[in-house]
Amino acid sequence: MTKDLQRRLQSREEFAALATGADPDARNRLVESHMGLAWHLARRFASGGEPLDDLVQVASLALVNAVDRFDPERGVQFSTFATKTIIGELKRYFRDKGWSVRAPRRLQELYLEVRDAEADLSQRLGRSPMVDELAGACGCRPTDVLEALEAGKAYRSISIDAPSGDEDPLADRLGFDVDDQLLRAEFRSDLSP
Amino acid sequence: MTGPIELSLPAEADLLFLVRLHVGAAASRIMTVEEIEDLQLAVMELCMSLLDPHGGADGRLSIVFTSDDESIEVVCTLTGPGRPLEDGRNDGLSEPWSTRILDALVDEHRTSIGEGSSLAWLRKKRAQVDRR
Numbered sequence: 001m002t003k004d005l006q007r008r009l010q011s012r013e014e015f016a017a018l019a020t021g022a023d024p025d026a027r028n029r030l031v032e033s034h035m036g037l038a039w040h041l042a043r044r045f046a047s048g049g050e051p052l053d054d055l056v057q058v059a060s061l062a063l064v065n066a067v068d069r070f071d072p073e074r075g076v077q078f079s080t081f082a083t084k085t086i087i088g089e090l091k092r093y094f095r096d097k098g099w100s101v102r103a104p105r106r107l108q109e110l111y112l113e114v115r116d117a118e119a120d121l122s123q124r125l126g127r128s129p130m131v132d133e134l135a136g137a138c139g140c141r142p143t144d145v146l147e148a149l150e151a152g153k154a155y156r157s158i159s160i161d162a163p164s165g166d167e168d169p170l171a172d173r174l175g176f177d178v179d180d181q182l183l184r185a186e187f188r189s190d191l192s193p
Numbered sequence: 194m195t196g197p198i199e200l201s202l203p204a205e206a207d208l209l210f211l212v213r214l215h216v217g218a219a220a221s222r223i224m225t226v227e228e229i230e231d232l233q234l235a236v237m238e239l240c241m242s243l244l245d246p247h248g249g250a251d252g253r254l255s256i257v258f259t260s261d262d263e264s265i266e267v268v269c270t271l272t273g274p275g276r277p278l279e280d281g282r283n284d285g286l287s288e289p290w291s292t293r294i295l296d297a298l299v300d301e302h303r304t305s306i307g308e309g310s311s312l313a314w315l316r317k318k319r320a321q322v323d324r325r
Contacts, residue, residue, distance in 0.1 A: 036289075036290055037290050037293060037294075040290040040291070040294070041290075041294065044234065044237065044238070044241075047210070077293075077296070079293040079296070079297065080293070080296060080297040083293060083294050083297035083298070084297055087231075087234065091230070118226060127225060127320065128225035128226050128227030128228065129225060129226060130221075130224070130225055130226070131221040131222075131226065131229070132221075132222075134226065142221055143218075145221075146217050146218060146221055149217070149226070150214065150217070
């Protein structure tokens, strides 16, 4: 029996124990045995610029919620349900954060408009909207919607003192390659009567 | 039916944001925003399953998107050094959570790690959308 299958069967038994209340530690064991999933997904979202520890915390809380809300009778694997729940919480976490990178004002406004339209259309249609439906609602082109959605993910900012591969930090390199024109302007200024 | 869209880039994890942008553009015609976000995550997971987490960037990653009105197929091919074979496994998904995540996000997926060339494939069907 593969480890994966073994783990799935074990989860099924744990949920059965949780449902009957026969084993009070079943909930803890279920959370602990899926913490790797929370870590894995948090790492996938870490490129958004938020500290990994914060993302792991969000993902872990989502995992606890998933364990509490999971209904084995629905015939879905717990890992599938937990993955969707954790991803949803991580996305919500990013949506609630502001920009640390300044996106152009036009894109910021369009992103807010697209986000409102997405919520409104999801409510009205009972499903997530298509890109062209969002474009129609916002009076813009589908490519503008895609651009705005990407701009909404522009949270990442890096300190200029952060190490940069094999090179020195950006702060140490700024101004290193002297602009010839600027140098000439300085010489002219120094030599002026 | 849309002809394939191909993207080729150095096999560096830092460049995978380019793949995400292409997924968004390729899927926007037939998928909802939520499905596009799921597909973006899945393709990133698929690419990461091929790259050597400790390795350099000597290889090249090629990603081909093919779509029809119902689904999108993505084929990722890594030429050059990739994720090392572990314990005789050749499905590339030695990290079990990758399999679970892909199971949750797409309809079908497969990964095959080989010496010098590795391949990963996924297919995601769109939901039946009632356009009003």
